Amino acid sequence: MNPAxxxxxxxxxxxxxxxxxxxxxxxxxxxQLKAVVFGxxxxxxxxxxxxxxxxxxxxxxxxxxxxxxxxxxxxxxxxWIHMPAGLRHAVKARTTVVMLLLLLKS
Numbered sequence: 001m002n003p004a005x006x007x008x009x010x011x012x013x014x015x016x017x018x019x020x021x022x023x024x025x026x027x028x029x030x031x032q033l034k035a036v037v038f039g040x041x042x043x044x045x046x047x048x049x050x051x052x053x054x055x056x057x058x059x060x061x062x063x064x065x066x067x068x069x070x071x072x073x074x075x076x077x078x079x080w081i082h083m084p085a086g087l088r089h090a091v092k093a094r095t096t097v098v099m100l101l102l103l104l105k106s
Contacts, residue, residue: 012061012098015039022046034103040064040093048090054104057081062097066090 017039028035067090
């Protein structure tokens with residue numbers, strides 16, 4: 001295995017959520033980027049919060065309602081969102097959801 005890269009063959013398989021719960025797993029972390037995969041069971045949510053760094057959300061599987069500042073967006077697999085640092089946001093799973101969060105450190 002070459003340590004110059006990270007390969008995950010099936011990202012969704014890294015985040016099977018527990019029944020009626022949320023799973024989060026850091027899959028990569030260095031001085032520039034932290035990647036966290038989330039698995040949400042249906043109807044689970046992360047309440048409104050902010051991040052101190054810019055971030056990217058990508059919905060890998062499922063459907064979720066995202067609150068981004070004052071906007072509400074219905075997102076499904078394939079959705080991609082860039083958020084500046086300090087943006088208020090929340091996630092509520094309408095179905096079982098797998099989501100990738102990239103925190104940009106620099």
